Amino acid sequence: MAIETTRRQQIEDAASALFRERGYAATSVRDIAQALNIQGGSLYAHVASKEDVLWSIVSRAADRFNAEVGPLATDPGAPAAPSAPARLRAMIRAHVEVVTSSQRDAAVFLHEWRFLSDERRAQMAARRDAYEALFRQAIGRGIAAGTFSPVDPRLTATAILTALNGIATWYRPDGPLTAQEIADHHADLFIRALTCGAPGSSRERTDS
Amino acid sequence: MAIETTRRQQIEDAASALFRERGYAATSVRDIAQALNIQGGSLYAHVASKEDVLWSIVSRAADRFNAEVGPLATDPGAPAAPSAPARLRAMIRAHVEVVTSSQRDAAVFLHEWRFLSDERRAQMAARRDAYEALFRQAIGRGIAAGTFSPVDPRLTATAILTALNGIATWYRPDGPLTAQEIADHHADLFIRALTCGAPGSSRERTDS
DNA sequence: CCTACCGATCGGTAGG
DNA sequence: CCTACCGATCGGTAGG
Numbered sequence: 001m002a003i004e005t006t007r008r009q010q011i012e013d014a015a016s017a018l019f020r021e022r023g024y025a026a027t028s029v030r031d032i033a034q035a036l037n038i039q040g041g042s043l044y045a046h047v048a049s050k051e052d053v054l055w056s057i058v059s060r061a062a063d064r065f066n067a068e069v070g071p072l073a074t075d076p077g078a079p080a081a082p083s084a085p086a087r088l089r090a091m092i093r094a095h096v097e098v099v100t101s102s103q104r105d106a107a108v109f110l111h112e113w114r115f116l117s118d119e120r121r122a123q124m125a126a127r128r129d130a131y132e133a134l135f136r137q138a139i140g141r142g143i144a145a146g147t148f149s150p151v152d153p154r155l156t157a158t159a160i161l162t163a164l165n166g167i168a169t170w171y172r173p174d175g176p177l178t179a180q181e182i183a184d185h186h187a188d189l190f191i192r193a194l195t196c197g198a199p200g201s202s203r204e205r206t207d208s
Numbered sequence: 209m210a211i212e213t214t215r216r217q218q219i220e221d222a223a224s225a226l227f228r229e230r231g232y233a234a235t236s237v238r239d240i241a242q243a244l245n246i247q248g249g250s251l252y253a254h255v256a257s258k259e260d261v262l263w264s265i266v267s268r269a270a271d272r273f274n275a276e277v278g279p280l281a282t283d284p285g286a287p288a289a290p291s292a293p294a295r296l297r298a299m300i301r302a303h304v305e306v307v308t309s310s311q312r313d314a315a316v317f318l319h320e321w322r323f324l325s326d327e328r329r330a331q332m333a334a335r336r337d338a339y340e341a342l343f344r345q346a347i348g349r350g351i352a353a354g355t356f357s358p359v360d361p362r363l364t365a366t367a368i369l370t371a372l373n374g375i376a377t378w379y380r381p382d383g384p385l386t387a388q389e390i391a392d393h394h395a396d397l398f399i400r401a402l403t404c405g406a407p408g409s410s411r412e413r414t415d416s
Numbered sequence: 417c418c419t420a421c422c423g424a425t426c427g428g429t430a431g432g
Numbered sequence: 433c434c435t436a437c438c439g440a441t442c443g444g445t446a447g448g
Contacts, residue, residue: 025233026323029443042417044444111319115234149400155385155393162374163367170366177363185363192357193397196404237427250433252428 008046010036015053016104024054024112054112055120061109062127064102068094073134084142085195089187091138092164096183099168107168132157139194146200149193160190216254218244223261227316232262232323262320263328269317270335272310276302281342292350293403297395299346300372304391307376315376340365347402354408357401368398 014035018027029050030040047053072090075081082090099106113124135157142148167182177185222243226235237258238248255261280298283289290298307314321332343365350356375390385393 023231023233023322025231028441030441039418040442041419041421041444041446045417050443114231151397152385152393155390156397158374158378159371159394159397163371166366166370166374177360182363185360186367189359189364189367189401190397192404193401196400236425238425247434248426249428249430249435249437253433258427 011043011046012053012056016057016108019054019057019108019112020104024050024108024115051115051117051120054108055116057105058109058113058116058124061098061102061105062124062131064098064105065095065131066127068098069131069134073138084138084145084147085191088135088138088142088194089191091135092160092187092190093180093183095161095164096167096179096186099164100171100173100179100182103168103171106165110165110168132161135161142194142198147195147198149196149198151194156194160186163190219251219254220261220264224265224312224316227262227265227320228312232258232316232320259323259325259328262316263324265313266317266321266324266332269306269310269313270332270339272306272313273303273339274335276306277339277342281346292346292353292355293399296343296346296350296402297399299343300368300395300398301388301391303369303372304375304387304394307372308379308381308387308390311376311379314373318373318376340369343369350402350406355403355406357404357406359402364402368394371398 011032015027015032018031018035022031028040029043032050032053033040033043069091072087072094081087114121116124136153139148139151139153139156143150143153164186167186171179171182173179219240223235223240226239226243230239236248237251240258240261241248241251277299280295280302289295322329324332344361347356347359347361347364351358351361372394375394379387379390381387
């Protein structure tokens, strides 16, 4: 049972590793080719441009975040809607799961997307804003329900996502904390910040 | 009264602006020279290398953070030590003040420092760790005093600083929120997260 | 996928 | 601070 990997996929993997450690602008196409033991020009049998490779990595990472977190943010059809704290906790967990399990691509997505062409960068900015809106809404709903303190949803969503994205910079799979522990710690922290002193905080926990 | 600005300073200012918007690796020495209406080679009458300019920008930014936040973190000689929440609030305010008032240099400091030479990068990594330690200690003291929940000081300090540093990416002086409002919002958020449900939270506010 | 090449640009220097 | 230049390297292509 051979592991299926197209040449294109190998190129993206090698490029992602290099973009992550040196940055997109400081990585040459010859660096990428060398990692695969081929000549620089040979890359162009598989990709149209260096920027094209970046685009593939970045859009795939964006897809993963949407695939994991999106379903938790939108109301499910059948079952009862979760409480605001429970929903936000699930979203934080899912986001951290993607950050840690797709760490390399996530780091490139977060730090190198500005090297995309104007058009693609604008497209990605729109996707990112839509994604952040999922968190803004989750927070806004909690405020409306009285379970969350009346914070600024935009500012708070940005603070939460910035902190979670930062995990991509320092997380080590062999470190002292598992991805789950890190996720739970952050979820605890931010949900405490949001529920503490909330209008309808009558001491009983609707969380988790 | 002419505004005193050395050529070296002008170079660093122009470079900082360019490093910030394009990144260090994607900025050429000719780009910097062009911003000052001189030839590329002429830069080298004032600087030893491109990396030298980056180093100046980055270390000056690091100095500012230390100068503003350091005194708040270490116990003052004469007056009574502030409570843990009050101290952390002051540190958060001071950090955000530097991020927003030195936004351009702070952004370069935060995002481009990895392009320093190995030696300088290691030096800066040590400074950053010492700086983060100020926040870890402030949190640790609060936990020891029973005013803060028993969180992981390292993880929490990193979360706070990552969120605060993110402000450098999106803050606009002409935006809807002042730097002070942003600072207070973040201070409120994180201090609520830390004090809520703390062992010694007997409902009276020792904060600010 | 290779060889061989394109024009452009890189950081930096010599000599004034 | 300029002119003129250094060797190296850049992203990408032609033709096989």
